[in-house]
Amino acid sequence: MSSRAATRVFQGVEEQIATGQLKDGEKLDEASLAERFHVSRTPVREALLQLVGSGLATQIPKRGCFVKAPSFREMIEMFEVMSELEGMCARLAARRISDEQLATLKAANKGCEEAIQANDSDLYYHKNVEFHECIYTACGNSFLASETRSLRRRLQSFRRLQLRVRGRMPQSFNEHDEIIESIEAGDADKADLVSRQHVMIQGERFNDLLAHMEQPQ
Amino acid sequence: MSSRAATRVFQGVEEQIATGQLKDGEKLDEASLAERFHVSRTPVREALLQLVGSGLATQIPKRGCFVKAPSFREMIEMFEVMSELEGMCARLAARRISDEQLATLKAANKGCEEAIQANDSDLYYHKNVEFHECIYTACGNSFLASETRSLRRRLQSFRRLQLRVRGRMPQSFNEHDEIIESIEAGDADKADLVSRQHVMIQGERFNDLLAHMEQPQ
DNA sequence: GTAGAAATTATCGTATACAAAAATAAGATG
DNA sequence: CATCTTATTTTTGTATACGATAATTTCTAC
Structure with missing residues (x-):
């Protein structure tokens, strides 16, 4: 089906860690995984x-690999960094964005609006990714874009959960408007601030969610 | 001699890329490397x-691996991000540092001072790493610390070059003083600003150095 | 002589085989 | 019965083997 077996296994295990099928500390036995896949x-x-490279597992020499699901504390830390990176992207984008890129950004936001009107949280999720992707591109620093994207991806599975939190979708959308306005106005400081808050709010929501679901460690 | 063959090869190739023995775009032939090591x-x-995971090589399916030395532009981009991360570490450290950590930070800076008096740029390099390591620890966000450390490591081989630039060592040291002062005063904004500049200056120095050495691409 | 096709070669991706180290089980000794 | 020692088993890390795909060369046709 797919090109590389190694990739299939990687994505498979990644998925199972994200969904909680594979729990923190659990051993990733090579033989079992080989059989499973x-x-x-x-x-x-x-x-x-x-x-191991992407931080989802730990390797102890001659002992094997173990799932390393981020702890509650690590998740908060990651959100803190994500907030900073997202803010940086927005700040740079406010200074460097082209007219064309701005148009694309607005179009992406239009997509978010349509998703809200259709009350389709799954569509909103994708349109939201698209929106932020526009900012990453417009920041003019592809290394930053890549790092931010990678961290977003790592927080992704949890985000997807969050957007289903009551009332989050319209609020997220309103924040988008503020971000666009400040970027269009070239107000780097405000773009930075608003974007940071946009992420941190998600972090807080995540926090609430976890508190409701089960005990953090 | 060493524990793992894979690690030896990794570090060996990494070293050769850093020193320029392996140049950008050069093919990393599996058979040749196997023989070499x-x-x-x-x-x-x-x-x-x-x-590939650490960004030092690119992999094209069914075609092989190729050295991916960062271009001039990418280096600048990395410095831009490093500057942000370093600033963030300092900002958080200004708010969260403990008395004990502050003492350690001052001690590390003392080490830098001694290295300057001895005019030992290699020692200064190590003491400087120690100094920044203190800030990473004090920022209270171990994920951020780890990311910053990783990026520092990636820019490392170039940094090492920079500190030998005329007059950089004392200037770097003076900047340290400013950083310590603002952290001790709990002035997060200033700690952020000064730390950013501390890195960006190195970026500019790097820029100068490259301009002197050879044509960037 | 050049362009395209077929055959050959090289290299990647995966499977299997084997050696060394660690975990576990069995046995001996107090 | 507990504990240390030793044997067995499991599992990791590395080597080798094999099939498939891409690159290269050779050959043929024009």
Whole structure:
């Protein structure tokens, strides 16, 4: 089906960690995974290496790999950094965005609006990613864009949960408006501030959500 | 000698990329590397995967791995992000640092001073790392600390060059004083600003250095 | 002589095999 | 019965083997 077995295993394990099927500290046994994915140990080992690289697993020499789900504290820390990066992207975008990029950004936001009117949170999720992607591109720093994207991806599975929180979708959309306005006005400081808050609010929502769901560690 | 063959290969190739023995775009042939490091292809492939993960190589499916030395533009971009992260660390440290951590920070700076008096740029390099490491720890966000450390490491080989630039060592040290003062005073905004500048100046110095050395691409 | 096609070669991705180290189980000794 | 020692088993890390795909070369046709 897919091109590389190693990639399949990587994404599969990643998914299972995100959904909680594989829990924190659980051992990632090479032989079992190989059997589960119908491949040999070689691609499994490659997948595990990549998991370790992306921080989802820990490797102890001669002992094996173990799931390393972010703790509550680490999640908050990641949101804190995400907030900073997102703010930086917006700040730079306010200074560097082109007319064309601004138009694309507005179009993406229009997509968000339509998703809200259709009350389609899954569509909103994708349109929202698109919106932020526009800002990453417009910041004119592809390294920053890539780092931010990567962190967003890492917080992704939790975000998806958040947008279903009551009333979050319209509020998120209103914040988008503020972000666009400040970027269009070239107000870097405000774009920075508003974007930071946009992320931190999500962090807080995440916090609420977790508190409702179960005990953090 | 060492524990893992894969690690040896990884560090070896990393070193050769940093020193310029392996140039941008050059192919990382599995068989040749295996022969060079007296190991089989398996650990070589693992090393290459890690190199790709840390951004030092690119992988094209069914075509192989190629050295991906950061371009001039990417270096500037990385400095821009480093500046932001370093600023964030300092800002948080100004709010969260403990008395004990502050003492350690001052001690590290004392080490820098001694290195200057001894005119030992190599020692200064290490003491400087120690100084910044204190701030990372004091920022109270271990994820941020880890990300910043990782980026520092990536810019490391170039930094090492920079500190040998004429007059940089004392200037860097003076900037440290400003950083300590603002952190001690709990002035988060100033700590942020000064730390950002501290990095950006290095970026500019790097810029100068490159301009002197050879043509950027 | 050049362009395209077929065959050959090289290299990647995966599977299997084997050696070394660690975990576990079994046995001996007090 | 507990504990230390030793044997067995499991599992990691590395080497080798094999199939598939892309690159290269050779060959043929024009």
